[in-house]
Amino acid sequence: MKTTKELQVIATQVRRDILRMTTNAKSGHPGGSMGTADWMTAMQFNIMKHDPKNFTMEGNGQDMLFVSQGHITPVIYSTMARVGYFPVEELKTFRLFGTRLQGHPSTEHKLPGIRMASGSLGQGMSVGIGAALGKKMTGDDTLVYTLHGDGELQEGQIWEAAMFAGAKGIDNLISTIDFNNQQIDGTTEQVMNLGSLRSKFESFLWTVVEIEDGNDMQKVLDGMEKAKSLTGKGKPVCVILKTQMGYGVDFMQDTNKYHGAVLSADDLQKALPQLGETELGDF
Amino acid sequence: MKTYENQQSKELRAGMGEGLVEAGKQNENVVALTADVKGSVKMDGFAKAFPERFVQCGIAEANMCGIAAGMSLCGKVPFIGGFAEFVTGRIYDQIRQVVAYSNKNVKICGSHAGISLGEDGATHQTMEDIGLMKALPNMTVLVPCDFNQAKQATIAAAKHEGPVYLRLGRSKMPNFTEENATFEIGKAQMLNEGKDVTIFACGHLVWEALEAAKALEAEGINAEVINIHTIKPLDKEAIIASAKKTGAVVTCEEHLINNGLGDSVAQVLAMNCPTPMEYVAVDDKFGESGTPDEMLTNYGLRAKDIVAKVHAVLKRK
Numbered sequence: 001m002k003t004t005k006e007l008q009v010i011a012t013q014v015r016r017d018i019l020r021m022t023t024n025a026k027s028g029h030p031g032g033s034m035g036t037a038d039w040m041t042a043m044q045f046n047i048m049k050h051d052p053k054n055f056t057m058e059g060n061g062q063d064m065l066f067v068s069q070g071h072i073t074p075v076i077y078s079t080m081a082r083v084g085y086f087p088v089e090e091l092k093t094f095r096l097f098g099t100r101l102q103g104h105p106s107t108e109h110k111l112p113g114i115r116m117a118s119g120s121l122g123q124g125m126s127v128g129i130g131a132a133l134g135k136k137m138t139g140d141d142t143l144v145y146t147l148h149g150d151g152e153l154q155e156g157q158i159w160e161a162a163m164f165a166g167a168k169g170i171d172n173l174i175s176t177i178d179f180n181n182q183q184i185d186g187t188t189e190q191v192m193n194l195g196s197l198r199s200k201f202e203s204f205l206w207t208v209v210e211i212e213d214g215n216d217m218q219k220v221l222d223g224m225e226k227a228k229s230l231t232g233k234g235k236p237v238c239v240i241l242k243t244q245m246g247y248g249v250d251f252m253q254d255t256n257k258y259h260g261a262v263l264s265a266d267d268l269q270k271a272l273p274q275l276g277e278t279e280l281g282d283f
Numbered sequence: 284m285k286t287y288e289n290q291q292s293k294e295l296r297a298g299m300g301e302g303l304v305e306a307g308k309q310n311e312n313v314v315a316l317t318a319d320v321k322g323s324v325k326m327d328g329f330a331k332a333f334p335e336r337f338v339q340c341g342i343a344e345a346n347m348c349g350i351a352a353g354m355s356l357c358g359k360v361p362f363i364g365g366f367a368e369f370v371t372g373r374i375y376d377q378i379r380q381v382v383a384y385s386n387k388n389v390k391i392c393g394s395h396a397g398i399s400l401g402e403d404g405a406t407h408q409t410m411e412d413i414g415l416m417k418a419l420p421n422m423t424v425l426v427p428c429d430f431n432q433a434k435q436a437t438i439a440a441a442k443h444e445g446p447v448y449l450r451l452g453r454s455k456m457p458n459f460t461e462e463n464a465t466f467e468i469g470k471a472q473m474l475n476e477g478k479d480v481t482i483f484a485c486g487h488l489v490w491e492a493l494e495a496a497k498a499l500e501a502e503g504i505n506a507e508v509i510n511i512h513t514i515k516p517l518d519k520e521a522i523i524a525s526a527k528k529t530g531a532v533v534t535c536e537e538h539l540i541n542n543g544l545g546d547s548v549a550q551v552l553a554m555n556c557p558t559p560m561e562y563v564a565v566d567d568k569f570g571e572s573g574t575p576d577e578m579l580t581n582y583g584l585r586a587k588d589i590v591a592k593v594h595a596v597l598k599r600k
Contacts, residue, residue: 058358066353107385115356117385120376126346127381130353130361133338137314138357157377160346167341 002045008217010082011041013280015248017078017091019271020282022262025095028103031258032149033075035180035243038220039147040075044083047224049142052084055112063142064131066116068124069149069178070104071260077101082280085113091283122155124148125175129165132173143231146175151183154192159204165236166205174227175206176239178214182256201238214243249274284500285475287493289457293430295487296394296451300325302437303362303392307333310360313441316351317364318344323453324364324394345374348389352381355388360441367393367450368409375415382446383419390440391416395453397537398570398578399487405569408578414542416448417515423468424514426450426536426544428489430458432512435466443468450486452537454575457490469513471521477507480593481525484535485511485544487579488563492535494586499593506593517547523555531596532560535589537579540564559599561592 002010014037022028044052048063056062067076074094081088086100093099100111104119116127128146135142152158165173177197181188188194198208207230211223220241227237245259246252249271252263263271307313307329315329316338330337340347344365351361363370370393371378382389393412400408417424425447427436433451440447474489475496484492489510496506507525511518526532532552534545545562552558565582579585 057356059356064356116352116387117380120380123345123349123377123381126349126377127353129346130350131356132353133350134354134357134359137336137354137359140357144353157343157345157349160341160343161349164340164343164346164350 004218004221007041007045009278010045010280011037011217012275013278014041014075014078014082015275016272016282018074019263019268021074021078021091021094023265023268024092026262027095028074028262029071029260030074030262031182031245031252031256032069032178032180033072034249034252035215035245035247036072036147036178037075037247038215038217039176039241040079042217042220042224043145044079046221047228048145052113055085057115059115060138060140061142063145064115065145065147066118066124066128067105067147068118069121069147069152070118073101073104076105080113086111088283121152122157125158125161125165128173128175129161129170132170135172143228144173146173148175148177150177150179150181150188150194151191153177153194162201162204162206169234170236171232171234173236174231174239175236176241178243179240180243180245182245182259184256184259186256197240205235206238207235208238208240210240212242214241215247284496287459287474289459291458292455293458294453294455295427295430295433296325296453298427298430298433299392299394299437299449299451300328302434303329304332305434306438306441307336310441312358313360313362314338314354315362315364316340316347318342318347318369320365324392326364344369345377348374348377349381351389352385352387360388360390362390362392364392364394366407367396367412368407371412371415371448372409379419383421386421386445388444390447390449392449392451394451396450397452397487398565398582398584399452399454399537399575401454401575401578402572404572408570410537410539410565410570411542412450413514413536413538413544417547421446422515423447425468425512426485426514427512428486428510429456429460431460431462431464432466435464436512439466439468452487456487459490469516469518471518472510472512474510475506475508477505477529479505479529480531480533480597481507481509481529482533482535482589482593483509483511483522483544483548485514486537488535488537488584491584491586492589495589495593498586498590504593504597511544514544514547517551519551522548522551526552526558527556530558531600532558533563533589533592533596534560535563537584538564540566559596561596563589563592
């Protein structure tokens with residue numbers, strides 16, 4: 001277990017990784033990655049019960065995480081490397097030919113820690129439900145986590161899955177929504193207003209936890225611990241995680257510009273000092 | 284020539300249902316999921332025998348596919364059952380991402396496939412499913428020819444590690460293969476050896492091919508009949524050997540002419556031993572309502588249609 005302060009340092013390093021990986025690859029999705037860096041760091045280092053050095057596809061006795069919006073690979077890979085799934089220096093191969101760090105998560109390239117491909121949106125909650133059912137059938141009392149973008153909730157399959165999980169009481173599942181109100185064509189409100197996510201999920205028979213500031217490490221830790229405490233009570237748990245796309249660099253925030261666009265080499269040099277260096281060091 | 288008797292017409296989907304119960308007895312990790320069509324896809328026997336291993340997903344095939352992929356991570360061997368169109372075309376992208384690309388041990392059972400579904404009409408009569416499924420890397424595509432073979436193919440699919448699509452019809456069709464024959468995935472089944480022409484068939488049209496061979500025999504034409512119950516991986520050696528022997532090929536399938544068995548065979552022939560070839564298949568159009576018999580007859584999928592194509596190909600030999 002890391003202290004909150006230590007996690008904050010890791011999240012800062014993760015943000016440096018995200019920007020350097022994407023600028024190096026000249027492609028990728030830094031915006032949502034920056035916004036979820038605190039949550040992903042908290043999950044990998046403190047919240048989840050898992051053993052990065054001894055990854056197995058079956059994951060018996062270990063919590064599982066499925067990131068349904070597979071485009072945020074920069075934050076997925078950085079946090080995975082930093083927690084020990086694979087060498088940190090491998091981050092420099094992101095999106096390059098021959099890499100295990102594919103543009104979107106892949107099992108075909110055998111990267112430890114990835115159990116399912118994602119990228120085509122809306123599918124991760126179903127996968128998480130399946131793993132949660134599998135764990136129940138095999139008597140494994142560990143948890144399954146999924147992460148979704150808010151724009152991703154426009155995919156119909158999400159609501160098939162939400163209906164199933166509520167109706168069948170899949171109570172070893174925690175699904176987190178990265179609610180940053182941004183998507184490719186504009187704000188989520190402009191593209192397709194989601195209305196009240198709390199009432200939507202509650203009416204689908206879920207328990208809902210809200211984290212008011214998903215870029216505040218302590219609030220993330222407290223919110224996720226609360227979510228864990230609500231498992232095993234007959235209902236799936238939904239966490240609404242309010243974040244800022246691009247968090248940590250002023251000109252990347254409050255815009256959807258960097259959803260799928262990377263910083264130029266010049267802009268990277270403007271961004272990195274805003275984050276500051278850490279004792280962990282760059283890859 | 285070798286003769287085959289119809290023991291008693293039965294539904295292939297029912298063969299799958301019996302095979303699934305048997306697979307469930309053999310392996311406690313076999314689980315079954317359906318989308319509100321438990322009875323239609325004959326999963327009711329499994330659900331009764333193993334209620335704790337049966338998952339009712341409601342009318343939500345995409346979600347069912349993802350759940351199956353997730354369950355497979357925990358060592359389960361999930362069979363998902365639905366109408367063939369809705370567990371292939373409707374959820375093609377889901378199958379592509381979390382079953383085929385992720386290479387999960389999920390078995391897709393598509394019942395009501397083909398135009399012999401009949402009265403339901405074209406929305407439900409998929410004739411594109413073989414093409415869709417064979418296009419996916421990692422996917423094995425099985426098209427058994429009768430009840431007995433559907434049962435054995437299901438048992439074989441459960442033992443096979445990796446994604447499988449199992450294509451099944453709804454209607455009662457002749458049941459003529461040996462009851463407990465071993466089903467070997469990827470191995471073409473020689474039903475009648477001949478020397479003048481080869482008829483490669485799959486699914487319900489294997490019986491029609493045997494009927495055609497009988498009629499051709501009466502004309503003095505000696506037809507080889509081979510059941511290609513595995514479209515992928517294709518038994519290329521068997522296809523090449525037979526085409527070289529007879530020098531003329533007719534393919535037969537209850538599928539559109541594009542992307543089915545015929546195209547798979549044509550690719551092998553073109554690359555290895557170009558051979559005159561004719562297709563018995565549905566020519567790039569949707570089906571309609573009618574009885575199964577009317578469908579097969581009006582869409583050119585009968586023994587007499589196979590005979591006509593044999594005559595045509597022999598002229599090109």
